[in-house]
Amino acid sequence: MTDAPPTFELLPGAATSPVILHVPHSSREIPADVRTGIVLDDPALERELDHITDAHTARIAEAAAALAGVTPWRFVNLASRLVVDPERFPDEREEMTAVGMGAVYTRTTHREVLRAEGTDPAPLIERFFRPYARAMTDAVAQRLAATGRAVIVDVHSYPTAPLPYELHGRGPRPPVCLGTDRFHTSPELLAAARAAFAPCGETGLDSPFSGTYVPLEFHGQRREVGALMVEIRRDTYMSEPGGPAGPGLSRLAASLAALVDAVSA
Numbered sequence: 001m002t003d004a005p006p007t008f009e010l011l012p013g014a015a016t017s018p019v020i021l022h023v024p025h026s027s028r029e030i031p032a033d034v035r036t037g038i039v040l041d042d043p044a045l046e047r048e049l050d051h052i053t054d055a056h057t058a059r060i061a062e063a064a065a066a067l068a069g070v071t072p073w074r075f076v077n078l079a080s081r082l083v084v085d086p087e088r089f090p091d092e093r094e095e096m097t098a099v100g101m102g103a104v105y106t107r108t109t110h111r112e113v114l115r116a117e118g119t120d121p122a123p124l125i126e127r128f129f130r131p132y133a134r135a136m137t138d139a140v141a142q143r144l145a146a147t148g149r150a151v152i153v154d155v156h157s158y159p160t161a162p163l164p165y166e167l168h169g170r171g172p173r174p175p176v177c178l179g180t181d182r183f184h185t186s187p188e189l190l191a192a193a194r195a196a197f198a199p200c201g202e203t204g205l206d207s208p209f210s211g212t213y214v215p216l217e218f219h220g221q222r223r224e225v226g227a228l229m230v231e232i233r234r235d236t237y238m239s240e241p242g243g244p245a246g247p248g249l250s251r252l253a254a255s256l257a258a259l260v261d262a263v264s265a
Contacts, residue, residue: 050242
């Protein structure tokens with residue numbers, strides 16, 4: 001397994017940029033040997049991918065990078081989150097384990113069986129999760145060494161209507177939800193995001209999804225690492241579920257680029 005191609009990529013930005021656009025959930029790709037461990041038939045798997053994938057978010061990040069005055073770095077997951085979810089804790093700290101959606105999912109968005117009961121998550125954690133975490137840690141360390149700081153902007157999307165797996169789906173579902181961390185999301189970063197996304201409609205805070213991704217080596221330790229999650233409601237830029245992107249994608253990319261420029265200054 002060690003000589004297999006990586007299932008993520010770091011796309012270089014400007015040497016002076018502290019920003020990493022992190023795109024963890026945009027891919028639908030599942031290696032053939034991982035597919036055998038998923039019990040859904042092909043049509044059901046395609047439907048699940050429609051619901052669970054943050055479709056077109058890699059395109060939004062790519063367009064934003066092209067528009068930004070200082071090109072940000074981009075860390076993109078090339079595998080579906082149905083392989084592993086790199087943003088979940090791989091242990092008992094992960095609350096989504098309660099619905100079978102820890103680092104290795106055993107249930108679908110509709111709480112149906114995805115992997116057989118008793119599936120051992122350890123091989124997938126070792127093969128996919130840990131290399132991803134190490135590479136993202138290294139990417140942040142490189143930005144710190146080069147610029148003295150790092151700003152991780154998580155690029156996600158979410159469905160207009162809540163799905164059964166959501167633990168906190170009853171709250172507001174604004175066009176743009178900003179997920180924050182008490183330690184790593186400064187008031188200045190949050191204000192910059194609100195201003196940047198104002199053209200896209202209302203921006204909400206930590207609903208329906210909260211928090212943001214910071215590699216554990218830095219989490220709660222280094223204030224020079226800023227972090228913010230940008231959750232985009234899918235009806236603002238695409239046909240749901242899993243359909244093509246529409247004109248809203250360009251507007252969102254421009255807003256994301258504005259955020260990148262604001263925090264790069």
